[in-house]
Amino acid sequence: MKEKELRLLSKRILSRERYLHTLRVVALSKELALRYGADVQKAKMAAYFHDLGYFIGRSKRDRTLSHARLSENYARKLGITDSEVLEAIRLHTTGQRGMGTLAKIVYVADATEAGRNYPGVEQIRKESRRSLDRAILMIIKRTREHLHTKKKRLSRKTVQFEKKLMKRQKEAH
Numbered sequence: 001m002k003e004k005e006l007r008l009l010s011k012r013i014l015s016r017e018r019y020l021h022t023l024r025v026v027a028l029s030k031e032l033a034l035r036y037g038a039d040v041q042k043a044k045m046a047a048y049f050h051d052l053g054y055f056i057g058r059s060k061r062d063r064t065l066s067h068a069r070l071s072e073n074y075a076r077k078l079g080i081t082d083s084e085v086l087e088a089i090r091l092h093t094t095g096q097r098g099m100g101t102l103a104k105i106v107y108v109a110d111a112t113e114a115g116r117n118y119p120g121v122e123q124i125r126k127e128s129r130r131s132l133d134r135a136i137l138m139i140i141k142r143t144r145e146h147l148h149t150k151k152k153r154l155s156r157k158t159v160q161f162e163k164k165l166m167k168r169q170k171e172a173h
């Protein structure tokens, strides 16, 4: 799909607020893709799709699926077959052990786009220019604290992902 089509599709499906968020995620995904040598077109495509699942009708069967999974399914329906793009869409909220660079980029872009203004976001933005993994660890930490205030927990998938990243950080030093 061409970028113009993706933009129009997002604009049509998303709320105004979510559309503007998506455009900022697209812009930051592009920037990070350039920085980390990932495919810019794929990064942008994943970013355009990442939140569409919030707005696409859920069938009874879909009810238990996360918006990320619904977004991924929708991308498949529109003929997207690239596994990196689909992974980036699917994992943009939870992350997962072994996820690729493209998925890490969209994950970080979603959490640190220019409209995000939670405490500490500026440090995470800075770190994301040096290390995607360290930025992700900071995002997970912040998400844990945020969920704690809502009496919720990180998913097991995210905790496993965090462990793996921490181990790798230790090994690198």
Ligand SMILES: [Fe+2]
Binding pocket: 050, 051, 067, 068, 092, 093
């Ligand atoms: Fe999302």
Ligand SMILES: [Fe+2]
Binding pocket: 021, 025, 050, 051, 110
């Ligand atoms: Fe998002």
